[in-house]
Amino acid sequence: xxxxxxxxxxxxxxxxxxxxxxxxxxxxxxxxxxxxxxxxxxxxxxxxxxxxxxxxxxxxxxxxxxxxxxxxxxxxxxxxxxxxxxxxxxxxxxxxxxxxxxxxxxxxxxxxxxxxxxxxxxxxxxxxxxxxxxxxxxxxxxxxxxxxxxxxxxxxxxxxxxxxxxxxxxxxxxxxxxxxxxxxxxxxxxxxxxxxxxxxxxxxxxxxxxxxxxxxxxxxxxxxxxxxxxxxxxxxxxxxxxxxxxxxxxxxxxxxxxxxxxxxxxxxxxxxxxxxxxxxxxxxxxxxxxxxxxxxxxxxxxxxxxxxxxxxxxxxxxxxxxxxxxxxxxxxxxxxxxxxxxxxxxxxxxxxxxxxxxxxxxxxxxxxxxxxxxxxxxxxxxxxxxxxxxxxxxxxxxx
RNA sequence: GGGGGAGUGCCCGAGUGGUUAAAGGGGACUGGCUGUAAACCAGUUGGCUCUGCCUACACAGGUUCGAAUCCUGUCUCCCCCA
Numbered sequence: 001x002x003x004x005x006x007x008x009x010x011x012x013x014x015x016x017x018x019x020x021x022x023x024x025x026x027x028x029x030x031x032x033x034x035x036x037x038x039x040x041x042x043x044x045x046x047x048x049x050x051x052x053x054x055x056x057x058x059x060x061x062x063x064x065x066x067x068x069x070x071x072x073x074x075x076x077x078x079x080x081x082x083x084x085x086x087x088x089x090x091x092x093x094x095x096x097x098x099x100x101x102x103x104x105x106x107x108x109x110x111x112x113x114x115x116x117x118x119x120x121x122x123x124x125x126x127x128x129x130x131x132x133x134x135x136x137x138x139x140x141x142x143x144x145x146x147x148x149x150x151x152x153x154x155x156x157x158x159x160x161x162x163x164x165x166x167x168x169x170x171x172x173x174x175x176x177x178x179x180x181x182x183x184x185x186x187x188x189x190x191x192x193x194x195x196x197x198x199x200x201x202x203x204x205x206x207x208x209x210x211x212x213x214x215x216x217x218x219x220x221x222x223x224x225x226x227x228x229x230x231x232x233x234x235x236x237x238x239x240x241x242x243x244x245x246x247x248x249x250x251x252x253x254x255x256x257x258x259x260x261x262x263x264x265x266x267x268x269x270x271x272x273x274x275x276x277x278x279x280x281x282x283x284x285x286x287x288x289x290x291x292x293x294x295x296x297x298x299x300x301x302x303x304x305x306x307x308x309x310x311x312x313x314x315x316x317x318x319x320x321x322x323x324x325x326x327x328x329x330x331x332x333x334x335x336x337x338x339x340x341x342x343x344x345x346x347x348x349x350x351x352x353x354x355x356x357x358x359x360x361x362x363x364x365x366x367x368x369x370x371x372x373x374x375x376x377x378x379x380x381x382x383x384x385x386x387x388x389x390x391x392x393x394x395x396x397x398x399x
Numbered sequence: 400g401g402g403g404g405a406g407u408g409c410c411c412g413a414g415u416g417g418u419u420a421a422a423g424g425g426g427a428c429u430g431g432c433u434g435u436a437a438a439c440c441a442g443u444u445g446g447c448u449c450u451g452c453c454u455a456c457a458c459a460g461g462u463u464c465g466a467a468u469c470c471u472g473u474c475u476c477c478c479c480c481a
Contacts, residue, residue: 336448349446349447350449
């Protein structure tokens with residue numbers, strides 16, 4: 001692969017110990033034992049994380065790697081955050097079962113903005129070098145060809161996700177095939193010592209080494225971290241599956257979503273999101289509450305915590321209406337209930353009728369009967385209309 | 400350029416002329432239960448002026464008493480050969 005290898009020697013005990021600490025929650029750190037040797041050099045290492053700003057929001061799943069970077073920062077290393085403004089246009093095929101559309105530059109810029117704002121709630125801004133990969137990837141085609149000259153198609157096709165897609169007769173675009181070259185070249189461009197990513201990034205991370213070798217650079221080591229399951233406890237957390245907790249979610253929502261994480265995933269959540277073990281002895285309810293408090297504190301500040309928890313207690317423990325709810329204007333005088341519910345809660349009238357039949361619509365806490373469907377406005381005015389357990393409106397007289 | 404295959408409800412996926420708004424699963428929603436919006440159980444899941452009516456199985460036509468199911472054209476996608 002390369003002549004650029006570091007002279008093998010025994011790392012000192014301190015290096016071994018801190019490598020052990022840093023890899024504690026990692027799934028793999030490759031090559032085996034390499035990180036300890038790097039740490040033993042006694043200089044700050046350059047820790048690379050590349051993120052493609054393909055989605056406008058980031059969620060807790062993204063923060064798993066950020067936490068790890070933070071750990072590196074705290075032990076004195078240099079974090080290099082690469083905003084993949086260029087690679088985002090290509091689309092990372094990792095773990096995907098289908099192609100993703102190319103994004104337009106304006107959306108990418110906006111996404112990058114919000115990403116960074118959120119990322120620095122975890123990372124220490126002072127100790128983070130931010131780079132955009134368009135800086136070096138926007139290259140002449142002859143330069144691009146030189147990148148493409150070395151890797152072989154067979155090597156690129158090895159990866160699991162492509163194998164599966166091809167076996168399933170699904171398309172794989174040429175652009176996707178080339179993606180690892182670009183990500184790998186990022187490592188060349190910034191002289192990465194260590195690159196971090198989710199387990200789904202393993203191929204790309206390892207490929208960075210190939211690219212570094214091709215350009216005569218020292219090879220990075222890689223660390224993969226577990227993928228955080230979403231609030232369903234099974235699938236990878238992602239916006240598209242709707243099982244995510246967004247870092248910009250309002251405090252009440254963030255706390256509430258944490259409370260619905262399956263008990264079985266609690267330990268994992270503690271380790272990956274707080275870098276701590278689940279406190280022993282605490283019941284799942286309390287452990288979830290504590291996790292929720294800490295996360296709300298991290299992303300919204302300590303002052304947001306009591307309100308968020310109280311909101312949860314009110315709605316889901318005591319089953320009371322929230323403190324403040326929005327007003328909804330009653331329309332014409334005989335109020336047609338399906339219409340009212342449909343307009344207020346954004347469902348179809350048929351759906352409103354069904355929910356009504358199932359006893360899911362309440363007025364001041366009392367379930368409404370399936371009949372009648374029409375009410376005089378004055379019977380409803382000032383009362384609280386509730387759809388299911390969690391949606392409320394105060395009914396007011398139309399303007 | 401040639402050959403083959405596929406397009407079904409939020410998603411996956413049955414269905415190949417007749418009680419079909421379309422099996423099953425997932426998701427979502429509602430109710431019960433509960434320490435939680437966990438788990439578990441039950442129900443609902445095209446629209447509407449709702450004991451009925453309307454619109455639906457890529458799109459547009461056609462055959463038929465009757466089509467998601469047959470025919471023609473269009474579009475989109477996949478695979479293979481060159």
